[in-house]
Amino acid sequence: MDYLPLFFKLTQQNVLLVGGGNVALRKARLLCRAGATVTVISHQVCDELQNLLDAHAGISIVGEYHASLLEGKALVIAATDDNSLNERIHYDAVQHNIPINVVDNPALCTFVFPAIVDRSPVVIGISSGGSAPVLARLLRARLETWIPKSYGNLASIASSFREQVKKRFQSVNQRRVFWESVLQGQIAEKIFSGRTEEASKLLQEKLDRSDPEHSAGEVYLIGGGPGDPELLTFKALRLMQQADVVLYDALVSADVLDLCRRDADLIFVGKKRDNHAVPQEGINDLLVRHAQQGKRVVRLKGGDPFIFGRGGEELETLKAHNIPFQVVPGITAASACSTYAGIPLTHRHYAQSVRFVTGQLKNRTSDLNFEELVHPNQTVVFYMGLHTLPQLSSKLIEHGKPGDTPAAIVSRGTSSDQKVLTGTLATLPGLQEKAKLEAPALIIVGEVVTLHDNLSWFGDEVLAQNLIPETASKT
Known part of the structure; x- marks a missing residue:
């Protein structure tokens, strides 16, 4: 040093x-x-x-x-x-x-x-001893994005309660446990959300209980994005690293899951086609039970929890049990996968609107309003439609969508083994029979798919053309 x-x-x-x-x-x-x-x-x-x-x-x-x-x-x-x-x-x-x-x-x-991150009264200095000042500034820039400005408010409220806490808890260890629960839990989250008065009231109530081991549980419903961990929001990462328990879905990538707190209990509750590890009611019960034990529970979902993620149902259960919760949106698969495939969902020359539709059909039949889905100048994105692709394609054509409408499948979007298969509404089911792209996958229907060849940027295009024949490609 x-x-x-x-x-x-x-x-x-x-x-x-x-x-x-x-x-x-x-x-x-x-x-x-x-x-x-x-x-x-x-x-x-x-x-x-x-x-x-x-x-x-x-x-x-x-x-x-x-x-x-x-x-x-x-x-x-x-x-x-x-x-x-x-x-x-x-x-x-x-x-x-x-x-x-x-x-x-x-x-x-x-x-x-040093390069300074100022969250007064919290101040962080980064120094290279003068040997690499640019590197120190780059590290500071990273910390600036990782540490919310409201940490200064958190430090201020902690300072205002410091003497009270010192009088209430005689041992250093008791005070340490108390402050850890305050600075990483519900009280801190209220500060970060700008609810300082609520945080101060909650801190006073917690102090009056004189029980450093007791803390109110909370659930964080977090969108984990499509798979690439760099697409997580800063708030999602911060809450994931505070979790006592993580309930995660099958669509959550291993790289994203690895960013959760190391000693958190990880519980797989994913659902795959015809195989539900834990039914939805069981997931709801797990959320309630762990939160009632005073734990910080992360409910980690692929994509965005409010887009075909049943997040609303889980929150209704939490609300019925008076369990506090927060929701952190994630980048939904339609946005991320189409972007990584070089397929803009809207484009002034091709599509002025976009629709997100579930392709998971009950009993292999559909009650979708196909008349709404065949309008021109729009892009339709089907989630969970890989196994019903023939029915979706035939129904769209039956209701007037031209069979030569460009269409694509994006498999395992944003991951290193992402694949994109392009064709038309009429040919795509047959192409998929040959390519056998794997779930999770999205189906994109619309003229914007024609932009893929020109705008594709993610991956090795030359290698892809050798891997998948005919009109299929990998990005």
Whole structure:
């Protein structure tokens, strides 16, 4: 470790900043945010820096640097392009035992500025010791997206209750358990949702119960997307990593499931054609039972939970048992798979509307309104229709859809073994008999399918043409 990470309290502390340009301005902004009183010495001070100093009771001096300026200073920053001057400032600061930072010159620094993620009062610093500042900034950018800004509010409410918690729980371990349940549970989620007053009330109620082991359970209904873990939302990932129990479907990919909290109990409740591991009523009962035990339960579904996912039925059960829940939407398969196949669902030259339809027919018959599905200038996407493709195709043609309408099957969309089979409404069932693409798969019907050859971008097209004959292709 080249540098020990430390946080300076600079409120009303005097800091010397040598330099008056844009680099000095960036450092001055940080110093002023930390509450420091900044003195700038330079031959010329840019207007924006001068305005900043005026707004924060800072001082600007036009002239030459001299060692006497170090008197009474807590920190020194040299932001000049004069190497000899920077070396002199470094020497003087070391002689006075004052921490010194020379911008872009780690050899002359006794401290460095980290890349900062500011969620005040929570502040995170990332440093490469000056060896790779761009990498530190890239890491900061990642953390900025992973850590909601509302974490600052969470820290503030925790601070306001700190003394009460300390009085209520005598042991450090009791306090630790209590705060873990607060900072990762329902109270935190209310803060993240902007319901600060509700969170404060709930925290007070929890504290009054004086039972750090007790916590109200909650269910997170999460859309896991089509399979590619990078398509998860940030909120989905955060809640998945808090789960005590995860109930997951067959359509949830292994890569997505692997992002759940490592020590969570994983329960498979998936349904496949003619094989339901757990009936829907059993899933509902599991959600209720685990939540009533005070656990954080993730109900993880492929795609989006409100699009042919029966998420609404599960929430009705939770509501009937007064169990709190949240819903995190996911990228539905129609959107993701068509995108990865290079098939826009809408296009001003081909389709001005799109319909999502379940192709899972009861008793191999259908009560779909096919007259609505054969309208021109629209795209129809069938979920769960691979095994009823011949019936769907014949019914659409019977109700007036031209047999030469372009159509496609996207199998295992967004995954590394995604395959796309293209043809027409009349030929697609026969092509599928040869290709035998596997579920999960979507059927897309409409003129937009013709764009696949030109817009396909995901995968090895040349290899695909060798794998699947005739009009089939793999992306």
